[in-house]
Amino acid sequence: MNPAQGTALSDRYVLTERLAAGGMGEVWAATDTVLDRTVAVKLLNPALSQQSGFLARFRAEARCSAALQHPNIITMLDYGEDDGAAFLVMELVSGQPLSQIIAERAPLPTPETVSILTQAANALEAAHQGGIVHRDVKPANIMVTADGIAKLTDFGISRLVGTAPLTQTGEILGTAQYLSPEQSLGQSATARSDIYALGVVGYEMLTARRPFDAETLVATALAHVNQPPPLLPDTVPAEIRDVIGAALAKDPAGRPVDAATMAHALGMS
Missing domain, CATH: 3.30.200.20 (Phosphorylase Kinase; domain 1)
Structure with missing residues (x-):
């Protein structure tokens, strides 16, 4: 066709x-x-x-x-x-992908960033409660309407928890700039992998750059594993820096326990 x-x-x-x-x-x-x-x-x-x-x-x-x-x-x-x-x-959602918004006017204001991140975290919590890990959270997969409503899309490589993967063992799926350390090592993605990716999205919204963006995809993936993220600027409120920093923890156990916890922390900021 x-x-x-x-x-x-x-x-x-x-x-x-x-x-x-x-x-x-x-x-x-x-x-x-x-x-x-x-x-x-x-x-x-x-x-x-x-x-x-x-x-x-x-x-x-x-x-x-x-x-x-x-x-x-x-x-x-x-x-x-x-x-x-x-x-x-x-x-059909009338709006723009977050990737386009970032390209056109990042760094974004903190209130706008917090609103979009909170909505995306709520979407992830619903998916995780349904047993679904997204595995490819990135700005291109978040649509934002003219009135600021964020909608998560593209569950193309998501996986129902407890089901057999559709990929070969050790195959890495996702976008290198948003891969969690464990995904970069070829390990299975979990709900906290999505939280890490959302942390990368938040970092990019606030700074107009990704924390890890090396010359090759392999080097970028390894940076997620081995390098600390650059500090967010002091112009970002400390409580927001703390939430993003926790989401970007190398060890999944150091991240928010679930997406609802991240959304709550953002809402308290």
């Missing part, structure tokens, strides 16, 4: 505007002709649809996302396959 404006998926979802494209596939705005509403459709690259591993991950994203109902998580509406193309149907 070559998706184009006007393409109808499963005789229901009519593609209207391409919103984003990458190696994994495309995201389109579409019209749900049954319920007469606008939705977002995420199409897996047809070449990847033929690879069982990628298709399994895509289906897993649908299952994981469909299990989560939270105001700070993008709602999964449907999953389908049409003419060799697998697709997800989600609520």
Whole structure:
């Protein structure tokens, strides 16, 4: 399938505007002709649809996302396959990815940073309570609406706790700049790995740079393991520096015990 404006998926979802494209596939705005509403459709690259591993991950994203109902998580509406193309149907969020906001105007004001981090932490808590570890928390996977509502998205490499992984043992999945030390070492991600990644996001929002960003992905991953993060500037309130610093602890036991604890600490700042 070559998706184009006007393409109808499963005789229901009519593609209207391409919103984003990458190696994994495309995201389109579409019209749900049954319920007469606008939705977002995420199409897996047809070449990847033929690879069982990628298709399994895509289906897993649908299952994981469909299990989560939270105001700070993008709602999964449907999953389908049409003419060799697998697709997800989600609520269409009018806003910007946090990565774009950071690129355009970071460092962000502390109140805005705290608000977005708190909402993202609440989203992670809901996922973790549902037994789901995200494993790829980063600014590109946090959408922010014009009125400041943050929504976590892209559970494409998430894993239901207690289920068999869809990856080979020792394979590292995630984005190097946001990988926890344990993930960098090829160990399994846990809820506290997501908390570490959210700490990296907070650091980046406040400074316009990532704490670890070496010349190669391997060097960046090793920096998470071996190097202390640069100190946040004194212009950041001490209580916020403490929360971010705790989230970035090398030892998972040194991080907030859960995302709800991190959200509470941010709310008390």
